[in-house]
Amino acid sequence: MRIDGFEESADDFAEFAEGLREFADGMDDAVDEGTRETVKQIERTAKRLVAVDSGTLRWSIAFRRIDLAEYIIGTPVDYAPDVEFGSAPHVITPTTGEFLYFEGEDGHLIRKRSVQHPGTPAQPFMRPALREHRSDLARNIQAEIDALAKKAFS
Structure with missing residues (x-):
């Protein structure tokens, strides 16, 4: 007995399985990149909002990666809390x-x-920047996952 189309279906399933592996393997990077993009947006907004005298505080605002999808953003300038909180x-x-x-x-x-x-008086810049981009995190991660899915399954 012969079943027509079986080899073609088996090839399609194998290709789909490979796409699933590629998708799963790239998921951590997609989440990390979506998080990184959000932190970059927060940094840009904080630099736009911060009160400027000499510019030292503005240019000191930066982020760094701690771990997978874990970033820290802030400034080492000792008077930053006085600007943020008064x-x-x-x-x-x-x-x-x-x-x-x-x-x-x-x-x-x-x-x-x-x-x-x-x-x-307080002149907040970090808290408003965080609030402004709070909903961007899910959107940015979703965009990275969508791009990954398109690459894995196209």
Whole structure:
């Protein structure tokens, strides 16, 4: 007895199985790349939103990969939390020497043992950037999975 078309169907199933293997093998990379794309979007938005004086804080915002689909984004600049969250009124004292020195409004040098800083209002940049791109994570991962599926099954 002979069954027509069996070899052709077997070849189709083998090709489909190979596509499934390729799809499964690429899934981790697709999720990682979708996550990376989202973190890049967050970084760009944070740099756009951050208050700029010298530009140091803006240019220090960066991300790095920790593990598969695990990234960290932030800045090593020590005053970044004060910009993001603001600061309460506080006393400033010298870190070296006995006095703080600064120029007064009239141009004369002023010498003080401490000064009362009035505090600064919050100027958030990281939290709004995270909120803005929260829904992009699923969309970016889905786009990478769709591209993987198209490659594996076309």
